[in-house]
Each structure stands twice: as structure tokens, then as C-alpha cells.
Amino acid sequence: MEETHVVTAFLRNGTDVLLLRRSADVGSYAGRWGAVAGHAEGDPATQVRVEIREETGLDPDADVTLVRAGDPFPVEDTERGTRWVVHPFLFDCDTREIAPNYETAGYEWCPPPAIRERATVPDLWTSYDRVRPSVTSVRDDETHGSAYVSVRACEVLRDEAAAGAGYDALCGTARDLLAARESMAAVRNRVHRVLAEADGESADAVLTSACATIDAALAADDGAAASAAVELRGASLLTLSRSGTAFDAAVGAEPSRVVVAESRTAREGVATAERLAAEGMDVTLTTDAAVATLVESVDAVLVGADTVLRDGSVVNKVGTRGAALAAAEADVPVYAVCASDKIAPDVDPDDPELEDAPAAALYDGDAALSVANPRFDVTPAHLVTGVVTEDGVLSEAAVATRADALRALADW
Incomplete structure (x- = not known):
């Protein structure tokens, strides 16, 4: 039986994936639904980007981001006498606007479970199963x-x-x-x-x-970003780390300029700065150590929140507390933007459990020393001007009330 290697790429926007209905001009499985696919001529990781460009018109270096590649698996089509070896991939995609080529008769963005309800190319769900979240x-x-x-x-x-x-x-x-x-x-x-x-x-x-x-x-999440954008319209901002909600809020606020701290040790602030610059903003990337100096030059600090404690304190990427302390000294307001689902109903504000980043990311030498590489820190409520959610700016009392409502969800 002939063996042919192929790539299958799922493009995900939000939580929907792109499904393409194959046209009558393709050589196999006309009329069935599939993902971006093609023969793996050489390196599958390279070829999949070629197929994305050809079948969607998207720039594989700018419009999509690789999430993961799954293990290849065989699919035997005895009727065709072909043994396909499928190399599955998942990409996050920034847009739903595509320009399909002649291979596609129609397309839809839909939740992945829809794959199981359609006439698809062989084992399309298996391809998705190899790369889906776990x-x-x-x-x-x-x-x-x-x-x-x-x-x-x-x-x-x-x-x-x-x-x-x-x-x-x-x-x-x-x-x-x-x-x-x-x-x-x-x-x-x-x-x-x-x-x-x-x-x-x-x-x-x-x-x-x-x-x-x-x-x-x-x-x-969208509502929280929109609320913060209204609150900060036109202001110059300082931010850090990689909060999707804070990013959307910054874009919506149309700030005069944005200062972005690099956010060591993973330096995810660099990617945030690049994305903001791609939106046409005036962006300055800086070191975490320079935040205390540069915060004096902005109108507000805007950060995300991994968790909001019931007393209004904010758990976020390490460096947030330092930025808030510097902002208080400079009389600059600090806003944390997040959906209200980030309020923690049962976490003790005096003893929150905080994740550590790998010690080796900070130091992998041989000296006899210990390493403190916290991933998060806690910014006390008195340093936070407002927690902005989909319901607007919440008072400390409103945060506590929302925490009580969320606690009830745990009783399943």
C-alpha cells in the first residue's frame, strides 16, 4: 500500500477552528470537510506554513502562532489503496478573514465538537485530538x-x-x-x-x-477590556507581562504612548510590546528595573490580574507590586483589568499560594546559593486605584460580594 505523508493544520480563533469544505477540483475527498492540509513535501513543520499561505491567504509568520504539533499517526484508506501518515498542527490565528484558493468550496469557523457531526476527511477528529488542549x-x-x-x-x-x-x-x-x-x-x-x-x-x-x-x-473578558478602555481613553500607559485582557484594553483606549516592562524571567512583556507596536502604537520597551523611573512619565499603570483577592488585593506577574509602589510615589493611578471570574472566593489574603517560576530560568550555575524566582506577587488593595471588570470598576465591597457568589459554584 502506498504511503503518503500529509500535514493537517487547525487554525483557532478564540475557541473556534477553521473547517474547509473541499472543492471538486481536489484529487481526494471532494465535498468533505477538513482543515488546512496538503502533502508533506519535505519537513512537515515547514510545509504546513506553505499550506496555510496557499489555502487561506494568511501570512504564516505574522497572522498565526504555532500552539503545538501532535504526534503523526497512520490512516489507511483501503478503497484508495493509500496509507496516509498525518502530521497534525494547531495554530492560534489573529483573524477570521481568509482568502481560500480553488481547493475550497466553502469554509466555517466552528467549535471543534462540530467535527464529529460532519462528513469529514478520514480521522479528522483524531488529528484534532492530537493537538487539542489537555x-x-x-x-x-x-x-x-x-x-x-x-x-x-x-x-x-x-x-x-x-x-x-x-x-x-x-x-x-x-x-x-x-x-x-x-x-x-x-x-x-x-x-x-x-x-x-x-x-x-x-x-x-x-x-x-x-x-x-x-x-x-x-x-x-471582552467586556472588561472595553470598560478599561473607556476609563483610560487617550492616556499614556505603563504595562507589563502578557495579559490578553490588558492588551485589548490598551488597544481600545488608543493611548498616546505605552511603556512596556520586559517582565523577566520569561520576558513575555517583549511579545506584548511587539504586538502593541504592530497596532501602530508609540511603544517603549524597558527593563523591569527602570519601571520606578519611567512610571513618572505616564498617566496610568494598566495591568491584568491572575487573581483578585476578596479584599481587593491583586495577584499578578511579579513586578506588579513594584510598579504600583512606584506609581503611588508618583501619584499615578493603577488599574487592574480582568473578568470578575478572577475573584478568588476562598483564598486567604494574608497567605495566598503563589507559583514559582523555574529556578534554572534565573540561575543554572554551580555556586552554593539559593534562588528566589517568584512568578507572581501580591499588590495590596490600597495601591490599586480600581479593579475594572465587565461590570465596570468594582469597589472593595463589590469584590467581596462577587466572591461570595463564586464560592457557591464549588458545591458540585
């Missing part, structure tokens, strides 16, 4: 903010339910997700919500609830 990918994501990670956690439950996992197994997966990112309130609250609001103890109920929770989460 407990491991949620646990190991050290790059994205908690809004992004929490949505991926809900996707894990959605996709497991769609794949046929039973209710008890889904509850086990939920507990694994909770343990994977214990310090991220958004992950806890949104995973709890999926199970708490499932109308009946069944996989179908979890699937329905997961989809609804994802939609609500994305709307809340």
Missing part, C-alpha cells in the same frame, strides 16, 4: 495569562465530553484541572461553573455547560 497543556502554559488558560481548561472539558467521556470521568478531569493551576482563580471558577451549571449528571450536560461557560467567559 490537562498537561493547561498545567504547563507559562506564557499566557489566566483568562486564556481558563478558557483552554473549559475546552478540555468540552472536548472530553464531545469525545465520549462519561460524567464521572469528566468530574475527574475537572479535579485534575483544578489541581493543575491552583493559584489561578479564573481556572477554578470557570471549571467549577461548567460542572455546577451542568443541568443533569451527564456528559451531554457537561458539554452544553462547557460551551455556555466558554461563550460567557469570552464575553466577560
Whole structure:
């Protein structure tokens, strides 16, 4: 049987993936739904980018970002006498506007479970299954903010339910997700919500609830960004780290300029600065150590929040507290923007559990020394001018009230 290597690329925007219906001009599986695909002529990792450009018109170096490559697997088509070896990939995509070529008769952006309901090329779901979010990918994501990670956690439950996992197994997966990112309130609250609001103890109920929770989460994140944009319209800003909600708020605010701290040790602030510059903004990238000096030159500090404690304190990427202290000295307001799902109902404000970054990221030498490389710090409420959510700026009392409501979700 002839063996042919092919690439399959899922482009994801938000939580939807791009499905393409193959035209009558292609050599195989005309009329069926697939993803971006093509023969792997040489290196699959290189060829997949060629296919993305040819089949969507997108720039594979600017419009998409590789999330992960899955292990290749065989698919035997005895009718055609072909043994396909599929190399699956997942990319995040910045836009839904594509220009398909002659190989495509139509396309849709849709939730991945739709794959299982359509006439597709062979084993398209298996391709997606190899690259979809997992407990491991949620646990190991050290790059994205908690809004992004929490949505991926809900996707894990959605996709497991769609794949046929039973209710008890889904509850086990939920507990694994909770343990994977214990310090991220958004992950806890949104995973709890999926199970708490499932109308009946069944996989179908979890699937329905997961989809609804994802939609609500994305709307809340967008709403928080819009609220902050109104609050900070036209102001010059200082920010740090890589919060998707803070990025959207900054873009919406149309600031006169933005100063971005690099955010060591992972330096995710560099990517934020590049993205803001790509939006046409006046951007200055600086070191974390220079924040105390440069904060005097801006109108406001804008940061995301991994967690908001019930007393209004903010847990965020390390460096946030230092920026807030410097801002207080310079009489510059500090705003934390996030969806209200990031409020932690059960975390002791006096003793929050904070994740550490790997020690080797800071020092991998042989000297007899200890390494302190915290990933997060806590900014006290009195240093935060306002926590901006989808409901606007919340008072400390409103934060506590919201925390009480979120606590009830854990009783599933």
C-alpha cells in the first residue's frame, strides 16, 4: 500500500477552528470537510506554513502562532489503496478573514465538537485530538495569562465530553484541572461553573455547560477590556507581562504612548510590546528595573490580574507590586483589568499560594546559593486605584460580594 505523508493544520480563533469544505477540483475527498492540509513535501513543520499561505491567504509568520504539533499517526484508506501518515498542527490565528484558493468550496469557523457531526476527511477528529488542549497543556502554559488558560481548561472539558467521556470521568478531569493551576482563580471558577451549571449528571450536560461557560467567559473578558478602555481613553500607559485582557484594553483606549516592562524571567512583556507596536502604537520597551523611573512619565499603570483577592488585593506577574509602589510615589493611578471570574472566593489574603517560576530560568550555575524566582506577587488593595471588570470598576465591597457568589459554584 502506498504511503503518503500529509500535514493537517487547525487554525483557532478564540475557541473556534477553521473547517474547509473541499472543492471538486481536489484529487481526494471532494465535498468533505477538513482543515488546512496538503502533502508533506519535505519537513512537515515547514510545509504546513506553505499550506496555510496557499489555502487561506494568511501570512504564516505574522497572522498565526504555532500552539503545538501532535504526534503523526497512520490512516489507511483501503478503497484508495493509500496509507496516509498525518502530521497534525494547531495554530492560534489573529483573524477570521481568509482568502481560500480553488481547493475550497466553502469554509466555517466552528467549535471543534462540530467535527464529529460532519462528513469529514478520514480521522479528522483524531488529528484534532492530537493537538487539542489537555490537562498537561493547561498545567504547563507559562506564557499566557489566566483568562486564556481558563478558557483552554473549559475546552478540555468540552472536548472530553464531545469525545465520549462519561460524567464521572469528566468530574475527574475537572479535579485534575483544578489541581493543575491552583493559584489561578479564573481556572477554578470557570471549571467549577461548567460542572455546577451542568443541568443533569451527564456528559451531554457537561458539554452544553462547557460551551455556555466558554461563550460567557469570552464575553466577560471582552467586556472588561472595553470598560478599561473607556476609563483610560487617550492616556499614556505603563504595562507589563502578557495579559490578553490588558492588551485589548490598551488597544481600545488608543493611548498616546505605552511603556512596556520586559517582565523577566520569561520576558513575555517583549511579545506584548511587539504586538502593541504592530497596532501602530508609540511603544517603549524597558527593563523591569527602570519601571520606578519611567512610571513618572505616564498617566496610568494598566495591568491584568491572575487573581483578585476578596479584599481587593491583586495577584499578578511579579513586578506588579513594584510598579504600583512606584506609581503611588508618583501619584499615578493603577488599574487592574480582568473578568470578575478572577475573584478568588476562598483564598486567604494574608497567605495566598503563589507559583514559582523555574529556578534554572534565573540561575543554572554551580555556586552554593539559593534562588528566589517568584512568578507572581501580591499588590495590596490600597495601591490599586480600581479593579475594572465587565461590570465596570468594582469597589472593595463589590469584590467581596462577587466572591461570595463564586464560592457557591464549588458545591458540585
